[in-house]
Amino acid sequence: MKNTTLLRLTGAGLLLLASGLVYADPCKLALESNDQMQFSVRELVVPNECGEVEVTLRHSGKMSARAMGHDWVLAKDSDVSAIVNAGLAAGPAHGYLPERDKRIIAATPIVGGGESATVKFATSQLQAGSRYVFFCTSPGHATVMRGRFLVGVTHVAQAGNSN
Numbered sequence: 001m002k003n004t005t006l007l008r009l010t011g012a013g014l015l016l017l018a019s020g021l022v023y024a025d026p027c028k029l030a031l032e033s034n035d036q037m038q039f040s041v042r043e044l045v046v047p048n049e050c051g052e053v054e055v056t057l058r059h060s061g062k063m064s065a066r067a068m069g070h071d072w073v074l075a076k077d078s079d080v081s082a083i084v085n086a087g088l089a090a091g092p093a094h095g096y097l098p099e100r101d102k103r104i105i106a107a108t109p110i111v112g113g114g115e116s117a118t119v120k121f122a123t124s125q126l127q128a129g130s131r132y133v134f135f136c137t138s139p140g141h142a143t144v145m146r147g148r149f150l151v152g153v154t155h156v157a158q159a160g161n162s163n
């Protein structure tokens with residue numbers, strides 16, 4: 001009888017612990033975009049432990065997707081220009097994203113004011129030693145709407161690094 005009670009208590013404790021972890025899941029990232037053609041962050045960092053990452057982009061502005069739409073696209077730094085150009089060629093009917101482009105690691109659809117979109121992707125697609133960038137493929141946006149995407153960088157390392 002005593003053993004059964006103990007097991008039940010342990011189970012409840014683990015359940016509480018698990019829900020706490022879900023609440024502050026470091027593998028789920030969120031950022032905002034606005035009517036001033038900006039992302040709310042210049043850098044996103046995910047821990048090494050994340051097998052899968054979820055990114056949610058919210059548009060906190062009021063302008064329509066046609067006038068000031070934004071998406072969140074992740075790729076190697078060296079592939080950004082080519083993807084942006086291919087996106088321009090694809091045009092608004094395809095959300096300024098080339099279809100089935102293997103250089104794109106993850107991409108949300110374009111959102112307008114008040115909307116949000118989420119994308120999930122496996123970190124196994126990311127190679128150690130490569131530089132990754134997130135950006136927006138709306139025409140002319142990628143020059144300002146871009147930031148660094150880092151895996152496994154601790155806060156201590158960030159504080160000690162000025163760039």
Ligand SMILES: [Cu+2]
Pocket residue numbers: 037068069070071136137138141145
């Ligand atoms: Cu944009």
